[in-house]
Amino acid sequence: MTTTAAMAFAATLSLPIAGVSFAADLLPSEVKAKVSGELVWHDGSGGATTRAREETVIKAFKEETGIAVKGDFNSDMTKFFAAMDSGASIPWSMIEFPTKGDFIKARDAGYLQKLDPAVVDLKKVGESAHDEYGIDVLRYGIVFTYNTEKFEGGNAPSSIVDLYDLKRFPGKRCLFKYPQFGGVLESALLADGVSRDKLYPLDLCKAFAKLDTIKAEILWWSNGDDAIRLLASGECAMGITWSGRAYGAVKNDKAPLAIKWENSLFSQAVYAVPVGAPNAIAGQAMIAHFISDIEGQKALVNEITYTTDVVGLDSSSYGGDVAPWIVAGDNAKKAIEENATYYAQHITEVVDRFNRWVALN
Template sequence: MRKTLWSALLAGACVLTAGAVDAQTTLTVSSYGGVYQEAQDKAFFAPFTAANPEIAIRQDSPSSNAKLKAMVESGAVDWDIMVTDDSFGLDSDAEWLEPIDYTIVNRDKFIPGAANTYRVAADIEATVLVYNARDLPAAPQGYVDFFDLEKFPGMRAVWKYAPSGIIETALLADGVPADKLYPLDVERALKKLDTIKDHIVWWDTGAQSEQLLSSGEASMGLVWVGRAISGADQGVKIDWTQWTSQTGYWVVPKGTKNREAAMKALEFFTEPAQQIAFTEYMPYGPSNKNAVAGVSETFKGNLPTDHLDNRVLMDADWWAKNGADIDMRFQEWLLE
């Protein structure tokens, strides 16, 4: 009798437990891993689940545009939210993505360009002009100085990647106004780059770029803002006169079974409190315009959004249409 009663109670408990688990939605979020995803966990994921106990977050990494596409095409969508870069989440990618539901996500809170049909900005990043103050007699001010070998001698560290902003940088240094950059005059840019080609040392990873500047092998460079700040104790400083804008974006794969919960999470991740918290851990600016003035003191003054007036916006749509041809020409130029 006692055993039968205990068995019945245990069975009931199991049913209740299973029901509780089934009632909880689990969102799978894919990001880049490392310190970046750790910062997102502290600022976004953990606070979201604390505020929404009915929704759990399972993290995955690394993000991959190709993997997301394969999931959607196979009908086996395991991710609910993914972080991507400027090259993905465009209107041309509609077949793989859910439109952002702006009845749940407040579109009005974003800085210009940060809220689109299929993506919203997670953060505002930058490629900045940096220099090693130990090696140069004066501080450069803008891209014209980057190309001035007489006034600013030494090697230049540049990302070996055509869409890195180097084409735009060359054209701006050659006198093209920022609002007249596109369509890019690639041959004009390469001709300008010819003037410093023998003084360029190419980097492929962020770690390489930081090492080149910190060691003094390069006196100036175009590097990611996080790497620039990491090298500050080795004399590396940032010139914010001009900078090219990169952005981390949230996208939602088409076919997710948790679309509404995913949109709810995106609304939460991009609220001022979460955006400000993120700037305590990473030197990237908030995408929420209402968070810009309240950023953490940790990186204040060296966040991209502290210098929005000097931002050079890259045209991701134009690059999506023309990038393959430009990269082919860029690779040819490297061998000339």
């Protein structure tokens, strides 16, 4: 596949999703009566994930409430925590935490409002998918991905540890330029022989020593669209991407990509409302609408394959095409859940160590 074709993939995702119908009156009338103005939300995903939401669940929310919705994309939570730590006023009325660890850190710091049960019906999600302050959403794979034009048949890699075998699998490696929710440190430890059940707490010295062995071959990406562009064009032979991004590239642009769940990771985002939100009722209502919108959830998962534990939906609700791409069944058993508690407690130390390592020649 040419670089031009790979870049064209991104444009296709900006088109409306054909055949999607939106249910009306998902929110109680007394809630809708209180919702007005503008809602700015902290978008921890961006790219294809956000475009899919904007054409499905966000579109339905806007149509029902008439509110203006604006996403503010940030690839990690640094900006949010800096604002909250300083006590500065914030623009966001709903926060998407890209990992459960980020959410736990914010919750325990007192930076989040409790969800209002009069607005957010927690019975609409599974018992383990929420607490008083947030809803687990968009469960996603952090998956080993390779270019099938570089490796095929019996010569294809089979596991995330193959990232570190430059002799058998030559070529550039595409990795997320952030140590959390990209599997960078975990992949290094697995390749160094650490067992799945002994990954956490992360041995940072051992992880960076292993990363040193491939550092010259790493191309860093900062958003999911760039990861797909680099892999689909062949600039990278293999890497780690988010599962929905790889699915979208294969589905929409026939990108020459394959994923392997073996020893890959998975995590989930969390929606919450911050203390000091300028339009808190709209933030609460957006979360309530998201977990009530069954048809929107189906349409969203068929675009980006990130599932939410909404009552009445399971892996069979979305059609057979997405089954190999969602975190469920055998896929979930083969993969490893990122340890949210570890990152909530150690993220500052880990990010500092990671940034200093990246900066070294």
